[in-house]
Amino acid sequence: MKGMKNGAQIIQKSRNEQITTARKYTLLIALGLCTSLAVQTKIGIESFIGGFLVASLLLFILYRDILRYKPQYMKKYPMLVLLGLMIVTTIVLGRLSHYVLLNLSKGLGSLAIEGAVFGMPIAVGAMLVTLMFDFHTAIFFSFIVSLLSGLWLLDAVYPVYAFVGSLTAAFSVIRCKKRSALLKGGLYVGGASIVTSILLLLSQGELFTEKAISTLIFAASTALTVPAIVSLILPVLEYTFHVTTDISLLELLDLNQPLMKSLMINAPGTYHHSVIVGNLVESAAEAVGVNPLLARVSSYYHDIGKIKMPEYFVENYTSAVSKHDRLTPHMSTMIIGSHVKEGIELGQQHKLPQSIIDIIQQHHGTSLMTYFYQKAKDHDLGDHPLVEDYKYQGPKPQTRIAALVMMADAVEASSRVLNDPTPARIAALVDRIINHIFLEGQLDECELTLKDISEIKKHFSYILTGILHKRVDYPGFDFNQEPKEISKDSERGLGGDTPFTPHTHEGPHREPPKAHKDKPQEAKKGLAGTSHGIPS
DSSP states (O other): OHHHHHHHHHHHHHHHHHHHHHHHHHHHHHHHHHHHHHTOOSOOHHHHHHHHHHHHHHHHHHHHHHHHHOGGGGGOHHHHHHHHHHHHHHHHHHHHHHHHHHHHHHHHSSSOGGGGGGGOOTHHHHHHHHHHSOHHHHHHHHHHHHHHHHHHHTOSSHHHHHHHHHHHHHHHTTTOOSTTHHHHHHHHHHHHHHHHHHHHHHHTTOTTSHHHHHHHHHHHHHHHHHHHHHHHHHHHHHHHHTOOOHHHHHHHTOTTSHHHHHHHHHOHHHHHHHHHHHHHHHHHHHHHTSOHHHHHHHHHHTTGGGGSSGGGSGGGOSSSSOGGGGSOHHHHHHHHHHHHHHHHHHHHHTTOOHHHHHHHHHTTTTOBOHHHHHHHHHTOSSSOOOGGGGBOOOOOOOSHHHHHHHHHHHHHHHHTTOSSOOHHHHHHHHHHHHHHHHHTTTTTTSOOOHHHHHHHHHHHHHHHHHHTOOOOOOTTOOTTSOOOOOOHHHHTTTTSSSOOOGGGSOOSOOOOOHHHHHOHHHHHHHHHSSGGGSOO
């Protein structure tokens, strides 16, 4: 029966792959037809077929490039549709703007109509592709659109102008973090357009003609039209296709976001934990080739499910008595595990990007809650606890960012049980936790290499050493002794008006929670697993 089931699954998977491939080629043909219509200059079956074949050839080259260098987009059919629509839309936008500018120059009478073509905002497409996809895809997109624009203009020179402007637009927004940065990018596009148009006019011997003035004016106008159109279209595309750009990610870091505010108020310990996880993940993100901003934002939101029942998680304890002391291990496991499901629901309610919701779901993988499983085994009354009942539901991390968040989450939580956090002990803890996650198979479904894992360990150890550093003792103050009756003079601290207590100075003299001191063996069990060895 099991063999028949596996065979049925293989057949179903093969059928799904065939359907997906058929959809992709159907999209390619449909886009070829639309592009052919967009570049037509005269009505006729011969020109239409020729345009269709040329457009299909260029689109097929783009398809093969994506398949080779950006295979992740092949798994996202809506993104392929978006890229194809942007090619067609950029050509249509160019033709419409050319028509408007041509009539404008005719109406004014003072501008040569030949220069109108240099005012077309073709660079809009490349700027949008860089913001929503990546720079590599934008380069190939610029190449395709430039050739297609020359096809309908019947001009061999214009593709050079369009390609330079599009590349400049792509370069200018590689690190775009604010919508206002689009204006700066527009200035770069305008400058590049002016320089390129001068060089082209010079090569054609028309630099000192009436056409030159018109050309330079229209080329300069792209500095305004390109960022204006991008600013209008980008939010619409982000919302329609659920695309997450760096701009929208920065907006999610705003502490006035409802979820962030709720996390700070209801679960302050979890919020602090998430910030440190964000620092760890961001430090390692560049080393493994992922978006550091997406890594940080995902870390901030990965534990939002704890907002519902914060008092059941150790970082939010307000007393030495744990609520789990009155619960069975299985019930505690259900409560701790529910924060993943709650986080997914909260993320969907507040319309978080799908990439962040996926990380919320995957950041614990299928790891075992070691602390409660061991507790269940110790209190076993004949019914042996099943390992599966004490695991998170998963799935395992599917992306490098999800794996980074999982490792940082476990390392940060486990670092809290270190009594004397020296650099050597911190490095040993990081190595032990990450090795356990690796050997448990949690990283099997993501693209991390052994080299990446080694780099991650180095960055995590460096950041944690800085966070858990020691400070000198303050003369005359023993913060670890039991509270005694304090005189009025000593209450006023160092002679000021504010009582000097451990809460008024963020030093290292913070006594670890009593629960950890009373149960050192349980804390050590937590180290044997992930961050879920203790209810955190």
